[in-house]
Amino acid sequence: MGMRAPLKKVRGLGSAKEGTTHWWHQKVTALALIPLFIIALAYAISLTGSSYDRVVYILSLPFSSLVMLLLIGAMFYHMKLGLQVVIEDYIHTEKTKIALLLLNSFICTVIGLAAALAVLKLALGG
Template identity: 75%
Template sequence: MSMRTPLKNVRSLGSAKDGTTHWWHQKVTAVALIPLFVVALAYVISLVGADYERVRYVLSLPFTSLILLLLIGITFYHLKLGLQVVIEDYIHSEIKKVVLLMLNSFFCAIVGLAAALAVLKLAFGG
C-alpha cells in the first residue's frame, strides 16, 4: 500500500528540495543585517552636522567601506530573496511570474552594484 496519490504516481514528482536552502539564506541574511545596520547607523549618527570633507574622509576609511559594502551586498541579496517569495506565492500567471522574477534579479543587481560602486569610488578617492 502506497501513501502516494494516483496523480503523484503518474507524474513522479517529488520535493524540489530547494525551500530549506532559500529559507536559511533569508534567515542568515536577516541576522547578518542586524549588526551591520547598527554599525552603519552609528556612523550616520556620528556624522550628523559634520562638514563634507569629514564625511568623505570617514566613509573612505577601509573599515567603513567594508561595512558599507557588506551592508549593500547582504541587503540586496535579502531583498531579492524576499521579493522572490512574494512573487512566487502571489503571481499565478507563469509568464508574469518569470518576467517579474527576472526584473527582481536585474533590479537588485543593478541598484546593488550602483551603490557598491559609489562606496568604492569614495574608498579609492575617485
C-alpha cells in the same frame, strides 16, 4: 512504491530541493543585517552635521567601506530573496511570474552594484 500520491507522481511534482537553502539564506542575511545596520546607523548619526570632507574621509576608511559593502550585499540579496517568495506565492500566471522574477533579479543586482560602486569610489578616492 514511493511515498507520493498517484496524481503527484503522474504530474511529476515533487520537492524542488531548494526550499531549505532559500530559507537558510534569508535567515542568515537577516541575522547579518542586524549588526551591519546598527554600525551604519551609528556612522550616520555620528556624521550628522559634519562637513562633506569629514563624511568622505570617514566613509573612505577601510572598516567603514567594508561595513557598507557587506551591508549593501546582504541587504540587496535579502531583498531579492524576500521579493522572490512574494512573487512565487502571489503571482499565478506563469509568464508574469517569470517576467517579475527576472525583473526582481535584474533590479536588485543593478541597484546593489550601483551602491557598491559608489562606496568603492569613495574608498579608492576616485
